Amino acid sequence: MRIDCNHVWDYISAYIDGEVDAALRSEIDRHLETCELCSAILDSTRNVVVLVADDRVFELPAGFSERLHARLERELV
Amino acid sequence: MKTAPNPDFEAECIRRILQGERHLFHDLIRPCERSIYFLLFALLRNEADAEDAAQETVIKVYRNLQNFRGDSQFRTWVLSIARNEGLGRIRKGQARREDSLDAITEEQGGDYTPAFLTSWREVPTEALERKELGEILRKAIEGLPAIYRNVLMLRDIEEMDVKETAAVLGITEGSVKVRLHRARALLQRDLAPRLKGFAPKRAKLFGWGA
Numbered sequence: 001m002r003i004d005c006n007h008v009w010d011y012i013s014a015y016i017d018g019e020v021d022a023a024l025r026s027e028i029d030r031h032l033e034t035c036e037l038c039s040a041i042l043d044s045t046r047n048v049v050v051l052v053a054d055d056r057v058f059e060l061p062a063g064f065s066e067r068l069h070a071r072l073e074r075e076l077v
Numbered sequence: 078m079k080t081a082p083n084p085d086f087e088a089e090c091i092r093r094i095l096q097g098e099r100h101l102f103h104d105l106i107r108p109c110e111r112s113i114y115f116l117l118f119a120l121l122r123n124e125a126d127a128e129d130a131a132q133e134t135v136i137k138v139y140r141n142l143q144n145f146r147g148d149s150q151f152r153t154w155v156l157s158i159a160r161n162e163g164l165g166r167i168r169k170g171q172a173r174r175e176d177s178l179d180a181i182t183e184e185q186g187g188d189y190t191p192a193f194l195t196s197w198r199e200v201p202t203e204a205l206e207r208k209e210l211g212e213i214l215r216k217a218i219e220g221l222p223a224i225y226r227n228v229l230m231l232r233d234i235e236e237m238d239v240k241e242t243a244a245v246l247g248i249t250e251g252s253v254k255v256r257l258h259r260a261r262a263l264l265q266r267d268l269a270p271r272l273k274g275f276a277p278k279r280a281k282l283f284g285w286g287a
Contacts, residue, residue: 013258044269
């Protein structure tokens with residue numbers, strides 16, 4: 001039985017995280033081989049995950065750590 | 078999580094701090110700083126509020142250190158304190174924000190159909206050097222409903238596992254997975270069409286050559 005696109009979308013996040021079982025993974029893989037749409041959705045979702053994890057997207061405010069430890073120092077003495 | 082927790086180091090540190098070597102608290106808390114800040118930023122959506130709440134959290138952690146029992150990871154315990162600090166501020170209306178508490182704690186319905194596109198296949202990581210891409214990503218994440226933003230921040234940005242994320246947010250592991258899936262789906266739908274324009278170079282991570 002072939003799974004449909006909706007079914008694949010439901011599992012895209014789990015698929016990216018390696019959290020689908022072997023049987024479902026191979027079903028999804030087979031679907032992806034022939035479905036350009038789902039394949040593109042998977043790629044773009046994975047790309048988004050990679051991009052948001054990049055340290056350059058979310059950086060601590062300049063001087064954050066210094067201010068935090070200075071405040072802490074006043075508490076510790 | 079950009080720094081891996083080290084339970085042995087933490088336990089030793091805590092023991093010595095409680096015995097009077099208070100200065101060691103700086104080293105104990107340092108690996109948690111980033112996660113504390115971004116958890117609070119996800120809740121409060123304001124840099125100044127998040128920083129103030131982060132400082133307050135760290136002071137509370139220090140004052141309550143003797144109450145840490147070691148039955149969870151130290152960072153999980155710390156982040157629970159951070160979350161309570163953030164929620165407390167929202168309740169008191171100290172934070173300038175739009176979400177109600179309900180929006181932070183309750184599941185929402187909605188449409189999570191992905192963006193249909195076939196042409197954004199390349200990831201332009203070096204394009205992150207360009208400020209505008211980072212800005213687009215940050216805005217998109219900040220625009221997510223709070224319950225999804227919080228989970229995405231811990232799972233995909235701080236790289237915590239499902240179990241710890243569930244413990245910090247006080248939700249089930251199943252909810253973490255559902256919310257993460259929806260967060261990513263919403264981001265994909267929002268970002269994929271707009272990020273196509275950032276893929277002019279031959280650098281890529283996934284899907285190159287299709």
